[in-house]
Amino acid sequence: MKSSKTHTAALVALLALCMSITLLPYSAATAQSSKSQKFQVKPQQRTKPQLRRAGSGYKIKKGTEVAAKVKKLKASNREVAAALKLFEDKKRPPKIDSAFAITGTLSRPTAELFPAGPTLRKASFMQSSGLAGTDVELIFVPVLTLDMEWQGTVISSLYDSTGAIVGQYVAESVLVMPDYNLYAWDEIYEAPVSGGVVLAPIAEPGMFTNIDIGIPLSQQQISREMGGPNSRGAIRPVGTGSFQGGQAVIRDWANCAFGWCGGAGLSCVGTDLWSADVLASSCFASGCGNYAIGCVWGTIWR
Secondary structure: OOHHHHHHHHHHHHHHHHHHHHHHHHHHHHHHHHHHHOOOOOOOOOOOOOOOOOOOEEEEEHHHHHHHHHHHHHHHHHHHHHHHHHHHHOOOOOOOOOOOOEEHHHHHHHHOOOOOOOOOOOOOOOOOOOOOOOOOEEEEEEEEEEEOOOEEEEEEEEOOOOOEEEEEEEEEEEEOOOOOOOOOOEEEEEEEEEOOOOOOOOOOOOOOOOOOOOOOOHHOOOOOOOOOOOOOOOOOOOOOOOOOOOOOOOHHHHHHHHHHHHHHHHHOOOOOOOHHHOOOOOOHHHHHHHHHHHOEEEOOOO
């Protein structure tokens, strides 16, 4: 009897071992599949345009300095106030203390590109200015930060050599990292703020227009077909025949910046966050930082 029980126990143990060996690759594949299919967003086509102005002095700022600046802008700037109030009204307060900034300096404009002299053209729905900016600042105020996903407010400012602001663009934005094998980010949602009002999201091919910003994308109904039919309430990507006034300039900036990164972003594999610490790391700063500054001119500012 004892021998029979021992034999049965051995068979059970052997069966359990076989099942674990069989299921282990499946479990790993399932976990990998879950991560890779988290967003089901096809990577946008990145370009490497000729930079009209070179960037230098790339730097990442975070902490109390940036938080204090955001709070000051919230109190004095109606665009920033409206952008942050949108989330406060939804009971999704922006994480101002976690805000960070990308800063740098632009070279002088190329004279032949501007026959009438250097000019600054703001986003298409804003008025133009005759001043040329030299210093760049992009502030990212998060509302939601997850793996391969960032949602919040972007504040882009351009300063002249005296430190005076010559242009500012504020927008609600959703950034995603479609490919976990490559550290490169795409913007899929951009709602500009103008006149103290958060405008409707910009409609361009590949962009989504009804994201409930501040809620994880995995909890929203996202269509897997970029041009296909969607059920009521689904996040709808925009087809090639549908455009709205304005241009998704933060999206253009991201595509340009990571287009210029080339293989540099490969060394950032292993992280899937959009954060100050990652952007300040050597894997990004050395290969992409100053390109990210140069890309500001020609995308956000022109």
